[in-house]
Each structure stands twice: as C-alpha cells, then as structure tokens.
Amino acid sequence: MAQVYDGMECPLCSKVIDVDSDFFASTALPDEDGDLIDESDAAMHWACLFAREDADRFLDKLDAGERRSLRANPCWEILVDDAALLVAVNPDPTLDRDFGLSVHVLRTGMSWDLALNRFPACLEAMADPARLSVLPSERRARVAAALEALRAMAPQLTQELRRLDSRVK
Ligand SMILES: [Zn+2]
DSSP, rough: OOOOTTHHHHBTOOOOOOOOOOEEEEEBBBOOOOOBOOTOOOEEOOOHHHSSSSSHHHHHHHHHHHHHHHHHHHEEEEEESSSSSEEEOOOTTTTTTTTTTEEEEEETEEEEEEEETTTTTGGGGGHHHHHTSSHHHHHHHEEEEEEEHHHHHHHHHHHHHHHHHHTOO
16 A cells, blocks of 8 residues: 555545545565556555556556566465456464455456355455446446356365365365
C-alpha cells in the first residue's frame, strides 16, 4: 500500500484525495531492472486512473510488477497466472488465516486479500457491488469474468491449497 496521509494529492489531477473515500493505491513495485515503477507507490482517484490515456499500459506495468514481486518473495506461491488473473498463496502457518490468498484481476487495479481457510466461499467478496462501483463497466465485467473463472477452477485450487495448508477443508 502506498503511504496514505491526510492532504495527499492525486498525482493525476493534483486535487487532495479524501482518505476516507475509496481510492486506488498500489505498493512500490519493481520494473524489470528492479527499479521502482513510476507512480507505483502513489495513491490516485479511481476516476483519474481510468481517465488516463495510458491506463491499460500503466495497469499492465503494475500487474507485471506485482507478478515480479510475488515471484521474488519466497513466502508466496503463484497458483494462477494467466491473461486475466494472478492468484498467489502464502501458506505460512503462523499467518493470520484471514489472509493468505491474494487475487489480482489484471487491468482493473483491483486486488483482494482473502481468507485462505475459507476458500472458495471467500471468493464471493470479489463481487461486492459497492467496491466494484468505482470501476468503469468494462473493467467490472473483467472482475465478474475472473470470478466466474475462479469458481470454475475452485476444485483444482482447493486441492492445491490443501496440499499447501492442512487447515484448508
Ligand atoms: Zn485525481
């Protein structure tokens, strides 16, 4: 998560971001040379993010950075990595089980930290209309399609998760 503070400005419109509102923020993510991706450690208005001309290119860069950062972290194992989804699991048994499953829907800027031991029920959190209302309709459709794909993959994923974590039922 980018550093968030009262009075922070959106780098795209220079207006102050209401920290109590829903806004886009990513962590600091590396490019292929290991340097910080421009604006990867910034917060911005959702509307400004999708209004930028290079929104797809920017999101592709962040998604690639996320993939790189997960691959480089020995705590995480990537379970799904395709054109629509990046799903990773952290099977560390000392971790709070309300986390451990990280789902990114590519080109939407949306990600979820889900409860590993409540899979696949935890996937339903991805359908929260209030949260998705910040997305333009075509991006919302990407999330819906990704959720469908995950539901279809749930039996195999459950097997994988069980292999990694005995507390997955
Ligand atoms: Zn803005």
